[in-house]
Amino acid sequence: MAVDGRAVAGQSDRDAVGRARTQSVVPLGKLRFLNAAASVAMVRRFVGLVAEAYSVAQIGETAALLVSELATNATRHAAGGGRIEVVVSRRADRLRVEVRDGSSALPVMRCSGVLDEGGRGLLLVDQLADGHGTYRLPLGKAVWFELIAWDPSIGGLDCMELDHG
Numbered sequence: 001m002a003v004d005g006r007a008v009a010g011q012s013d014r015d016a017v018g019r020a021r022t023q024s025v026v027p028l029g030k031l032r033f034l035n036a037a038a039s040v041a042m043v044r045r046f047v048g049l050v051a052e053a054y055s056v057a058q059i060g061e062t063a064a065l066l067v068s069e070l071a072t073n074a075t076r077h078a079a080g081g082g083r084i085e086v087v088v089s090r091r092a093d094r095l096r097v098e099v100r101d102g103s104s105a106l107p108v109m110r111c112s113g114v115l116d117e118g119g120r121g122l123l124l125v126d127q128l129a130d131g132h133g134t135y136r137l138p139l140g141k142a143v144w145f146e147l148i149a150w151d152p153s154i155g156g157l158d159c160m161e162l163d164h165g
Helices: 011-022 037-053 057-077 121-128
Strands: 025-034 083-091 094-101 131-137 140-148 160-163
Touching (some): 025 037, 037 094, 057 083, 057 094, 057 121, 057 140
Parallel strands (some): 025 160
Antiparallel strands (some): 025 083, 083 094, 094 140, 131 140
């Protein structure tokens, strides 16, 4: 991630691309919701429920916190209206959570002052996640993080898909 007005990209993205080519991705769930601040609580709960359903509740609170930061950023900075999509998957021993929105502008990590009320979401992702980054989509972008969650010897899983809004 970058600081002081530079887009979030770099080593995390390159590492993720390399991992993506060598590890299979198992979809666990997908949620589409309205691009509205009120949706953030649903997203947080959804990720927590997916973590519980797949027996990784020990990282559920961290995943819920981080996805709420990314979803809040999406509702504040993504193109008005529309939907935001949250995709939860498994890659080897990691839970991966992506927040996709319709804006092509990459997120920027800020240096927030002690009295600032916001601007710490990407810093939290940077500090708490085991990997993170962004990538562009044909109509927008995805911002993602990963948390180590499983013993890599545990096998495949099924997917849940919901549409809210």
